[in-house]
Amino acid sequence: MSSDISPLAPKTYAALPPIRGARIETAAAGIKYADRTDVMLMVFDRPAAVAGVFTTSKCPSAPVDFCRENLGGGQARALVVNSGNANAFTGQKGRASTAMTASAAAEAVGCSEAEVFLASTGVIGEPLDASKFASVLGQMAVSASGDRWLDAARAIMTTDTYPKVATRTARIDGVTVTLNGMAKGAGMIAPDMATMLSFIVTDADIEAAALQAMLSRHVGSTFNAVTVDSDTSTSDTLLVFATGAASELGAGAISAAGDPRARGFSKALADLMEDLAIQIVRDGEGARKQVEILVTGAGSAKAAGRIARSIANSPLVKTAIAGEDANWGRVVMAVGKAGEKAERDKLAIWFGDIRVAVDGERDPDYSEAAASEVMKRDEITIRVDLGIGRGKARVFTCDLTKAYVEINGDYRS
Amino acid sequence: MSSDISPLAPKTYAALPPIRGARIETAAAGIKYADRTDVMLMVFDRPAAVAGVFTTSKCPSAPVDFCRENLGGGQARALVVNSGNANAFTGQKGRASTAMTASAAAEAVGCSEAEVFLASTGVIGEPLDASKFASVLGQMAVSASGDRWLDAARAIMTTDTYPKVATRTARIDGVTVTLNGMAKGAGMIAPDMATMLSFIVTDADIEAAALQAMLSRHVGSTFNAVTVDSDTSTSDTLLVFATGAASELGAGAISAAGDPRARGFSKALADLMEDLAIQIVRDGEGARKQVEILVTGAGSAKAAGRIARSIANSPLVKTAIAGEDANWGRVVMAVGKAGEKAERDKLAIWFGDIRVAVDGERDPDYSEAAASEVMKRDEITIRVDLGIGRGKARVFTCDLTKAYVEINGDYRS
Numbered sequence: 001m002s003s004d005i006s007p008l009a010p011k012t013y014a015a016l017p018p019i020r021g022a023r024i025e026t027a028a029a030g031i032k033y034a035d036r037t038d039v040m041l042m043v044f045d046r047p048a049a050v051a052g053v054f055t056t057s058k059c060p061s062a063p064v065d066f067c068r069e070n071l072g073g074g075q076a077r078a079l080v081v082n083s084g085n086a087n088a089f090t091g092q093k094g095r096a097s098t099a100m101t102a103s104a105a106a107e108a109v110g111c112s113e114a115e116v117f118l119a120s121t122g123v124i125g126e127p128l129d130a131s132k133f134a135s136v137l138g139q140m141a142v143s144a145s146g147d148r149w150l151d152a153a154r155a156i157m158t159t160d161t162y163p164k165v166a167t168r169t170a171r172i173d174g175v176t177v178t179l180n181g182m183a184k185g186a187g188m189i190a191p192d193m194a195t196m197l198s199f200i201v202t203d204a205d206i207e208a209a210a211l212q213a214m215l216s217r218h219v220g221s222t223f224n225a226v227t228v229d230s231d232t233s234t235s236d237t238l239l240v241f242a243t244g245a246a247s248e249l250g251a252g253a254i255s256a257a258g259d260p261r262a263r264g265f266s267k268a269l270a271d272l273m274e275d276l277a278i279q280i281v282r283d284g285e286g287a288r289k290q291v292e293i294l295v296t297g298a299g300s301a302k303a304a305g306r307i308a309r310s311i312a313n314s315p316l317v318k319t320a321i322a323g324e325d326a327n328w329g330r331v332v333m334a335v336g337k338a339g340e341k342a343e344r345d346k347l348a349i350w351f352g353d354i355r356v357a358v359d360g361e362r363d364p365d366y367s368e369a370a371a372s373e374v375m376k377r378d379e380i381t382i383r384v385d386l387g388i389g390r391g392k393a394r395v396f397t398c399d400l401t402k403a404y405v406e407i408n409g410d411y412r413s
Numbered sequence: 414m415s416s417d418i419s420p421l422a423p424k425t426y427a428a429l430p431p432i433r434g435a436r437i438e439t440a441a442a443g444i445k446y447a448d449r450t451d452v453m454l455m456v457f458d459r460p461a462a463v464a465g466v467f468t469t470s471k472c473p474s475a476p477v478d479f480c481r482e483n484l485g486g487g488q489a490r491a492l493v494v495n496s497g498n499a500n501a502f503t504g505q506k507g508r509a510s511t512a513m514t515a516s517a518a519a520e521a522v523g524c525s526e527a528e529v530f531l532a533s534t535g536v537i538g539e540p541l542d543a544s545k546f547a548s549v550l551g552q553m554a555v556s557a558s559g560d561r562w563l564d565a566a567r568a569i570m571t572t573d574t575y576p577k578v579a580t581r582t583a584r585i586d587g588v589t590v591t592l593n594g595m596a597k598g599a600g601m602i603a604p605d606m607a608t609m610l611s612f613i614v615t616d617a618d619i620e621a622a623a624l625q626a627m628l629s630r631h632v633g634s635t636f637n638a639v640t641v642d643s644d645t646s647t648s649d650t651l652l653v654f655a656t657g658a659a660s661e662l663g664a665g666a667i668s669a670a671g672d673p674r675a676r677g678f679s680k681a682l683a684d685l686m687e688d689l690a691i692q693i694v695r696d697g698e699g700a701r702k703q704v705e706i707l708v709t710g711a712g713s714a715k716a717a718g719r720i721a722r723s724i725a726n727s728p729l730v731k732t733a734i735a736g737e738d739a740n741w742g743r744v745v746m747a748v749g750k751a752g753e754k755a756e757r758d759k760l761a762i763w764f765g766d767i768r769v770a771v772d773g774e775r776d777p778d779y780s781e782a783a784a785s786e787v788m789k790r791d792e793i794t795i796r797v798d799l800g801i802g803r804g805k806a807r808v809f810t811c812d813l814t815k816a817y818v819e820i821n822g823d824y825r826s
Contacts, residue, residue, distance in 0.1 A: 055749075056750075056752070057746070057749030057750055058748070058749045058750075058751070058752070058753070058754070058755040058757070059745050059746070059748055059749030059755060059757045059760070060749070060757070086742075088742070088745070089742060089745045089757065089760075089770065089773060089774060089775075090774055090775075091758060091772060091773045091774030092774070093774065094774070123742060124742025124743070124745055124746060125741060125742040125745065125770065125774070125775050126742075126775070127774075127775075234745065234746055234749050315728070315813075315817070315821070316821055319817070319818050319821035319822045320821065320822065322818060322822045323821070323822025325822065328538060329499075329501070329502060329536060329537025329538040329539075330537070332472050332501070332502045332537055332538065332647065333470070333472070333537060333647055335471070335472055336468075336470030336471045336472030336473070336647050337469075337470055337471075338471070339469070339471070340471070341471070342471040342472060344471070344472045344473075344502065345504060347472070347502075357502065357538065359504060360502060360504045361502060361503055361504030361505075361506065361507070361538070361540075362502075362503075362538050362539070362540075400728075400818060401818060401822075402815040402818045402819065404728070404732070404818070405732050405735060405813060405814060405815045405817070405818060406815065408728070408729055408732035408733065408736070409732045409733065409735045409736025409738065409814075
């Protein structure tokens with residue numbers, strides 16, 4: 001947790017209402033940090049349906065392995081998350097640590113270990129001493145309550161400078177259901193995965209398969225469309241839990257993602273996911289600007305996505321943004337290196353509303369002063385039109401500042 | 414040209430002997446920089462065989478397009494290189510500029526425009542006013558001489574902090590032939606291409622096709638094995654010229670890359686290319702450390718190469734190195750995100766001679782103090798053994814420092 005709060009931090013945090021069927025407690029177990037909470041337990045009093053997406057890393061953390069195994073059961077009673085240690089690349093010790101945590105959580109909540117979900121974030125390669133918090137889970141399960149969302153979001157932070165929460169509502173069968181979500185991010189954030197840690201809970205009654213289908217549909221345009229530094233974590237975990245408690249109020253069960261009664265819910269879920277994903281970018285390590293990369297006119301949506309990521313991950317584009325320099329030549333470079341079809345002489349580029357390049361060269365009407373004005377904003381859109389097809393994609397990122405280097409040159413020690 | 418010279422700069426520069434058949438002149442045309450040379454003309458008094466490799470960018474610069482067209486002829490009489498402007502993404506104006514330069518060079522040297530080769534480096538998107546130097550090429554061709562290699566290497570610099578030259582000799586038919594080379598680099602340097610600009614000249618008599626075959630064979634393990642910032646330039650150009658003048662001394666013509674008489678030459682060429690490529694890494698923007706990434710035991714050489722690049726391009730690995738932190742957890746992350754086959758529990762990692770991880774977890778005998786000692790050096794080798802096959806690869810890179818962000822946040826303006 002850095003002492004300097006991101007200039008892009010929200011001015012106020014959303015007040016998250018309790019979710020029927022879900023209770024939360026946090027504790028300070030002293031895993032790595034002093035004087036702060038670092039463990040979060042969420043209890044589902046009755047089994048919640050669960051859906052998840054995990055890192056695509058070939059070296060996933062022990063908790064990711066553990067969750068993947070339990071996800072097949074589709075049912076959750078407890079979620080335990082710790083910060084300060086990722087329990088990644090910890091071999092047999094890592095598996096022993098997840099086993100100890102799951103066993104303690106199952107006993108605390110009164111469920112099977114197959115209904116426990118785990119996530120860990122922090123340093124890679126250090127053995128995680130789960131005894132530090134396994135012993136307090138019993139007490140935490142008793143004192144857990146429904147109104148601790150912001151506390152929970154704080155407990156899972158690492159280099160984040162602010163907690164990330166969001167809430168939405170939707171109507172099912174005329175009944176209002178609620179979706180609450182939290183996320184953590186900051187560094188080791190890259191596309192093609194579920195970003196570091198995010199947990200979303202709803203009281204809607206959605207079957208696990210339907211929940212998974214909606215989650216998978218929306219992850220591409222939300223969490224997988226953000227990148228801080230192109231580095232994919234070993235621990236990325238995004239879990240959605242549906243307690244179903246709203247069924248008691250008349251919001252009937254949803255068993256298929258395509259059910260028209262779930263349309264509003266699915267839209268609210270996508271919206272919530274985008275909100276959390278953008279909050280992660282805005283708290284990217286050292287970030288001073290939020291950047292939206294919009295690619296249109298590409299050969300396909302996939303090509304557009306690759307080109308957008310190539311721009312969003314380019315150190316030269318990101319440092320130019322940090323320097324408030326409308327350096328569109330570097331955008332051309334990043335389009336060119338993406339390896340996707342592009343015709344130089346059909347390319348057009350905008351910073352904000354200012355078209356800086358058209359037909360493969362500098363826009364004759366382009367005003368450097370106007371473009372510089374755009375670059376001074378703290379939210380910048382860079383749009384590239386390839387002029388060769390209908391493929392489009394959008395990626396969110398942040399600038400690359402000296403603070404990123406500072407934070408990451410001195411994170412572990 | 415930065416005022417702070419890289420701490421990794423060579424203490425002295427190699428003294429490059431003249432190459433029979435090649436003469437050089439430089440001039441200060443005021444393209445962008447004040448008080449320095451920015452144009453280099455190389456004249457081959459008789460047609461030299463030429464081989465080349467260019468950027469894989471889909472948005473190549475006008476000079477790259479121009480060279481690609483002329484390379485088919487396999488014959489060169491003049492090379493014109495300017496710094497300060499890349500003549501990239503300059504549309505019709507860019508083509509007019511290369512045409513004007515080629516026409517002036519052809520007239521100056523007395524050759525066809527098809528025997529002229531061009532390269533430009535500097536800002537992207539600004540029209541290049543070739544009239545600034547086209548008019549002086551005639552005089553430059555007259556005054557050009559054989560001993561201006563270091564001057565030439567200086568004239569092509571942009572954010573480079575030192576000129577990059579190297580020389581080698583080889584024996585063909587008992588006769589000593591010489592190879593001289595120069596390169597420029599600094600930023601926008603990434604694998605899978607010929608890096609920014611490099612020109613190599615020999616007096617050996619090697620036919621163009623044989624020269625191209627040797628060049629293509631060696632480029633993968635030399636220029637394509639370095640990365641500063643993962644950003645591939647629009648202008649990367651590597652050209653090799655063989656004047657053939659040594660044939661007068663008895664070094665007979667080589668018409669096939671496989672000719673056993675060319676074995677020593679090919680080895681000297683590879684060695685020279687590696688020397689220049691490493692000089693580029695050592696002058697990477699903001700670089701304070703040279704880093705060798707060695708991947709062994711991968712499923713294939715291609716997989717090893719991808720994993721090595723994933724490590725070498727990871728901002729988190731590079732900032733850790735800048736911070737002298739033996740943060741092998743980030744190496745695990747970069748292996749995991751590469752997308753190539755890896756078995757976490759078979760992975761071993763070394764920093765220098767210190768094995769920090771083995772069998773998928775921290776090496777029990779690992780001494781943090783010993784690893785920290787390695788990190789203080791200015792040349793660091795990180796070795797990863799995947800333990801699953803025989804594929805291996807080597808990539809050279811540098812650390813990512815605050816100076817990189819500083820240089821690139823304020824380069825164009």
